[in-house]
Amino acid sequence: MNKPDGKTILFFFSGVTLFLWLLSKSSFSIITDDPLRSTSQVFSLLGLLLMMISLILSTRKRFIEDVFGGLDRVYEIHHVVGSLSFILLINHPLLLVVKAIPSPVGMAQYLLPGDFLPYNLGIFALYFMILAFIFMIFIRLPYHIWKRTHQFLGIAGILGGIHALLITSDISVYMPLRIWMVFWIGSGIISFIYIFLYYNALGAIYAYEIIRIERFLDIINIYAKPVNRKISFMPGQFAYVGFNNPSIGREQHPYSFSSGPDDEELRFSIKMVGDYTVRLPLLKEGDKMYIKGPYGKFGDMYIDGKKPLVWIVGGIGITPFLSMLHYQSQLVDERAILLYYCFSTKEEGVFIDEIQKLVQEKKSIQVFPWCSQEKGRLSVDGIIDILGKYDDYDVQICGPGLMMESLKDQFEAIGLDDKRIRFEAFEMI
Amino acid sequence: MIKTSLKQLGALSIFNFVFFLGLLFFFTNIYRQPSKIAPPVKKIQPTSEVVQSSSSSTSSFASSSSVRNLFNEISSHNTRQDCWLVINGHIYDITAYFGAHPGGDARMLVYCGKDATSAYQTKDGRGQDHSASAYTLLQQFLIQ
Numbered sequence: 344m345n346k347p348d349g350k351t352i353l354f355f356f357s358g359v360t361l362f363l364w365l366l367s368k369s370s371f372s373i374i375t376d377d378p379l380r381s382t383s384q385v386f387s388l389l390g391l392l393l394m395m396i397s398l399i400l401s402t403r404k405r406f407i408e409d410v411f412g413g414l415d416r417v418y419e420i421h422h423v424v425g426s427l428s429f430i431l432l433i434n435h436p437l438l439l440v441v442k443a444i445p446s447p448v449g450m451a452q453y454l455l456p457g458d459f460l461p462y463n464l465g466i467f468a469l470y471f472m473i474l475a476f477i478f479m480i481f482i483r484l485p486y487h488i489w490k491r492t493h494q495f496l497g498i499a500g501i502l503g504g505i506h507a508l509l510i511t512s513d514i515s516v517y518m519p520l521r522i523w524m525v526f527w528i529g530s531g532i533i534s535f536i537y538i539f540l541y542y543n544a545l546g547a548i549y550a551y552e553i554i555r556i557e558r559f560l561d562i563i564n565i566y567a568k569p570v571n572r573k574i575s576f577m578p579g580q581f582a583y584v585g586f587n588n589p590s591i592g593r594e595q596h597p598y599s600f601s602s603g604p605d606d607e608e609l610r611f612s613i614k615m616v617g618d619y620t621v622r623l624p625l626l627k628e629g630d631k632m633y634i635k636g637p638y639g640k641f642g643d644m645y646i647d648g649k650k651p652l653v654w655i656v657g658g659i660g661i662t663p664f665l666s667m668l669h670y671q672s673q674l675v676d677e678r679a680i681l682l683y684y685c686f687s688t689k690e691e692g693v694f695i696d697e698i699q700k701l702v703q704e705k706k707s708i709q710v711f712p713w714c715s716q717e718k719g720r721l722s723v724d725g726i727i728d729i730l731g732k733y734d735d736y737d738v739q740i741c742g743p744g745l746m747m748e749s750l751k752d753q754f755e756a757i758g759l760d761d762k763r764i765r766f767e768a769f770e771m772i
Numbered sequence: 773m774i775k776t777s778l779k780q781l782g783a784l785s786i787f788n789f790v791f792f793l794g795l796l797f798f799f800t801n802i803y804r805q806p807s808k809i810a811p812p813v814k815k816i817q818p819t820s821e822v823v824q825s826s827s828s829s830t831s832s833f834a835s836s837s838s839v840r841n842l843f844n845e846i847s848s849h850n851t852r853q854d855c856w857l858v859i860n861g862h863i864y865d866i867t868a869y870f871g872a873h874p875g876g877d878a879r880m881l882v883y884c885g886k887d888a889t890s891a892y893q894t895k896d897g898r899g900q901d902h903s904a905s906a907y908t909l910l911q912q913f914l915i916q
Contacts, residue, residue: 372853373853376853377868377871380871380872384871422775423774423775423778426775426778426779426781426782427778429782429785430778430781430782430785433782433785433786433788433789434785434788437785437788437789437792439872440792440795440796441792442868444795444799445799445802446799446909446911446912447799447800447802448905448908448909448912449909449912450792450795450796450799451796451800451905452872452909454789454792454793454796455796457905458903458905459874461874462874469789473786473789476782476786477786480779480782480783481783510874511873511874511875511876511877511878512871515876516877516878748775
């Protein structure tokens with residue numbers, strides 16, 4: 344029997360919550376007599392459940408990665424679940440406000456802080472969420488400030504959870520629902536405390552020393568050697584990386600390994616695109632690098648699978664494939680791989696020489712550099728043609744966020760079998 | 773695609789929130805105008821009147837011959853689905869307030885069909901009266 348995937352599990356938890364809520368009612372007419380209040384209750388329970396799940400997902404625990412098939416997918420679900428919980432929770436009091444119209448006191452009870460602490464906690468949670476949402480979505484902030492703002496949502500979740508447990512509601516009167524929600528709220532709070540206070544303190548952090556830095560246009564290659572222990576990773580994985588250079592700051596960012604797991608030197612290849620990465624050239628030899636990980640399951644299709652592969656790469660999305668090519672170049676095994684490496688201008692194909700060198704003795708690997716300035720953009724139709732031509736191949740795709748989103752939507756629209764295709768999203772928290 | 777839709781729904785929710793804050797401001801101003809103020813409910817001393825004997829001891833509301841005397845009917849409205857109670861000589865239908873009472877539904881349910889004046893003025897024996905805003909909120913449930 345197939346293991347249930349993460350989405351099925353989420354639907355199951357939501358279903359259990361709804362079922363318990365229904366059981367908490369003494370008669371069905373209580374629900375239908377007051378549809379606004381009933382809907383508001385459902386919104387609050389589901390919103391709270393999803394908020395807590397969203398917090399749990401952000402702990403980056405291995406078992407969560409296993410359930411969802413990689414940390415990049417975990418964060419995708421985290422975004423969707425978090426946004427959905429926000430929408431449900433903000434509309435929960437608004438439905439009650441509609442019910443209270445035109446009484447200003449009744450309306451204010453759900454919108455403004457008053458005398459009653461449990462209500463106030465819910466209202467503060469609401470304001471925290473709205474502020475965080477506005478800052479995150481509508482205002483472009485530097486990453487470290489954005490991340491702090493994001494953590495506000497965790498505080499909002501905790502306040503909302505305490506509010507739900509303190510007020511008189513279905514949670515307080517129906518014990519099975521109470522136990523269920525206490526479990527989720529407790530897990531959410533523990534997850535938040537773990538991320539906020541203990542994530543860096545617990546678990547292995549690998550110290551490396553930078554031995555060389557190379558720069559090609561807006562790409563920077565950072566080479567390092569372990570100070571003590573070497574990190575063990577699979578090709579295609581990534582890690583959270585921080586530096587001890589004061590000009591850079593201590594925050595951690597996720598980067599794919601671009602060296603092979605058995606290479607003597609560890610390498611990260613990073614494109615300078617954000618306020619943080621443009622400071623990376625300030626790094627110098629001898630600086631320390633701290634690595635937490637590894638994470639990700641992008642390489643599983645390559646490592647565990649037997650089928651030939653089509654790799655479609657956009658720009659800096661080449662890094663996990665470089666790691667796989669380094670690994671493959673050391674194997675005797677011949678595996679058919681077609682690599683479509685897309686870049687805008689000829690100069691931006693900075694890894695072409697390295698790739699040619701890695702595959703020169705591998706007859707089964709074919710590389711197709713695709714310079715869009717010369718050949719035009721590799722269209723979805725072009726990719727579908729490739730997939731049609733090699734219908735026994737599995738497909739791995741990694742590229743800029745917009746390219747991936749567009750490909751996913753269009754593949755979905757034409758009903759392409761998504762079991763054959765593995766995307767790697769590298770825009771994460 | 774789903775991310776864009778969620779972002780739009782989130783923005784719409786914030787818009788709704790701001791809209792209702794505006795609406796609250798609007799209604800607050802309307803109710804501030806003296807001519808539109810809802811009938812005041814005076815805080816008076818707890819009464820020992822028992823609802824069951826209300827036909828002889830209720831307020832002037834009930835004694836008016838042109839008004840149907842609801843005080844005789846109170847004791848039959850004693851469930852969560854149909855809850856009337858008396859506070860300070862006035863009848864309130866608080867059925868719609870179930871689920872919203874900060875102190876819980878159970879505390880209200882006990883007084884359905886009865887005189888809850890003393891309980892209301894002492895928060896069910898805790899010795900603390902309800903706030904002014906709670907008295908104002910009560911007005912929307914006044915039926916006699």
